[in-house]
Amino acid sequence: MLPNEEIQVLVIENERLQIQLQELNYILAEREQEIAEFKKNKAEDTELRSLLDIHLEELQLMQNRIGKQQRQAAGAEERELELQQELTEAARFQQQYSELFQQYTYASTQLEDLQQEIAKLKKRNAMLQQIAVKIGEMESNMEIITLERDELKARVAELERLHES
Known part of the structure; x- marks a missing residue:
């Protein structure tokens, strides 16, 4: 067997190794806890990332x-802008239509007035034609009367000449 001193050295050495082992186990436990914390953080990070x-x-x-x-x-x-432009254009067309309608109404009124004037002129023209026909007849009658008068004068002159002779 081993002498007492050696055993004591081994016991001290064993105790020192036990203390170191406890410290290493403590450190290992802390590291495992840190790893667990890292894994937990990693899982949380993954969840947060998701x-x-x-x-x-x-x-x-x-x-x-x-x-x-x-x-x-x-x-x-x-x-909306297109519709606004269309409305503006429609309003412009409406204005043009109103102006054209006024012009049409004015022109229609003038046409009616002119037609009435033409009717009056036709009536007057017909009257003038009747007068012209009557004047023509009168002139013709006048010529006939003038010719008859001239004939009568000539006969009267001849009868007077015959009577005088």
């Missing part, structure tokens, strides 16, 4: 919806 990814996807969807709505709003604004 939530963040979901939120990013939702954000992208919202941005897409906003973009679509902005495009629709821009399209609606363009259509």
